[in-house]
Amino acid sequence: MVYNEIESAKREELEELELKRLQSTVERVYSLSTFYKEKFDELGITPKDITSLEDIKKLPFTTKKDLRAHYPFGLFTVPMSEVARIHSSSGTTGKPTVVGYTKSDMDVWDEVMARVFTLAGATSKDIVHNAYGYGLFTGGLGFHNGAEKIGAAIVPASAGMTDRQLMLMRDFGASILASTPTFALHMAEVAQKAGSDYLSHYKLKAGIFGAEPTSKGLKKEVSNAWGIDYHEVYGLSEIIGPGVAANCKESDLLHVFEDHFFVEIINPQTGESLPDGQRGELVITPLTKQALPLIRYRTGDITSITKEPCKCGRTLLRMESIVGRVDDMLIISGVNVYPSQIEHVIANTEGVTLNYQIIVDKHGHLDKLEIHIEVSDEIMTDSLGQMGALKKEIQHALLNNLYINAHVVLVQPRSIERSMGKAVRIIDKRKEQ
Numbered sequence: 001m002v003y004n005e006i007e008s009a010k011r012e013e014l015e016e017l018e019l020k021r022l023q024s025t026v027e028r029v030y031s032l033s034t035f036y037k038e039k040f041d042e043l044g045i046t047p048k049d050i051t052s053l054e055d056i057k058k059l060p061f062t063t064k065k066d067l068r069a070h071y072p073f074g075l076f077t078v079p080m081s082e083v084a085r086i087h088s089s090s091g092t093t094g095k096p097t098v099v100g101y102t103k104s105d106m107d108v109w110d111e112v113m114a115r116v117f118t119l120a121g122a123t124s125k126d127i128v129h130n131a132y133g134y135g136l137f138t139g140g141l142g143f144h145n146g147a148e149k150i151g152a153a154i155v156p157a158s159a160g161m162t163d164r165q166l167m168l169m170r171d172f173g174a175s176i177l178a179s180t181p182t183f184a185l186h187m188a189e190v191a192q193k194a195g196s197d198y199l200s201h202y203k204l205k206a207g208i209f210g211a212e213p214t215s216k217g218l219k220k221e222v223s224n225a226w227g228i229d230y231h232e233v234y235g236l237s238e239i240i241g242p243g244v245a246a247n248c249k250e251s252d253l254l255h256v257f258e259d260h261f262f263v264e265i266i267n268p269q270t271g272e273s274l275p276d277g278q279r280g281e282l283v284i285t286p287l288t289k290q291a292l293p294l295i296r297y298r299t300g301d302i303t304s305i306t307k308e309p310c311k312c313g314r315t316l317l318r319m320e321s322i323v324g325r326v327d328d329m330l331i332i333s334g335v336n337v338y339p340s341q342i343e344h345v346i347a348n349t350e351g352v353t354l355n356y357q358i359i360v361d362k363h364g365h366l367d368k369l370e371i372h373i374e375v376s377d378e379i380m381t382d383s384l385g386q387m388g389a390l391k392k393e394i395q396h397a398l399l400n401n402l403y404i405n406a407h408v409v410l411v412q413p414r415s416i417e418r419s420m421g422k423a424v425r426i427i428d429k430r431k432e433q
């Protein structure tokens, strides 16, 4: 079941709508935003130059820096009398990123979140327990309004107070959980203390998780701990908040609500567009935003997209779970490598722990990659022969999956230096030379 027919429209129909909306967004920023007017003029382009979706490549990028430079409302294209809501990022460094919504922006947000709930199988009969934080962070209210829109009963629990959350979920019979994956896991651990049959006290059938990077392993853990379907939602406040994309029951890939958010994948170094299936930086142009329309916003998130049809009947293109951040990317002998991909290989190997360290160095002109991994306690007591096989297995997996030649060093449990409880993940010695 789709929430809106457009989700399963013919691709030509969808793309026709996208082009019309892109053109009106470009008109909008060109006539209402000095920032964009200047950028367009510099490049010698006007809204008339956008005659196909391909033409989006002619347009300039927008970055988080641009938003910060125009703090707080400099990029808004409506007067304050038309702004209905203001949210902001936590801003751990410097000024936060401020975003605004008109009434019509809020309607779009509610609608895409209603689509997310529908993707997860939620209906008006469900009780939604919302453990996302309410406040300036878009998570709490984003989920809240989407659940209301489909007519579900929403419990605005907000973050924190685990014991009380568990009591409410149990007593109210919540069927859908909305939270970060790590909080869901934490709640399961606390619930488990009450007895191994804890699951019999809860009625959860699905969870909608986001706002954190997630590995396949973590998804599985959360799904098993609660005995539920795991649905992932992707979003960012600069674009709308949660509700840019989410996965259906048929696939792990996330359907992008592209009638509102046009997505591209680019090479983060050159800015060139990459074909479907290739990993690169996700760039999003909201197509219907009124208060804060952004052109080609660089998310810094690494993923890939596909237009392959999905079994669920939706024609919306799909993206994979974010595999890493542009800032974390390592270039080793010309190959782009994300620490999360290396972690994935380690997580899928028996006998080693997730305490590892990636050391990149130069050997003459060549890059040299060394990965130190702590083995598990059981392995240490075994023969050295097994260690050799294990080391080869990991090196082989890295070469086959990531095309990287790494030298793996297996080390004793708890021997990698910790800083604030965490192992230092990456040491790039090339930068020190």
Ligand SMILES: [Zn+2]
Pocket: 248, 249, 250, 251, 255, 310, 311, 312, 313, 314
């Ligand atoms: Zn699908």
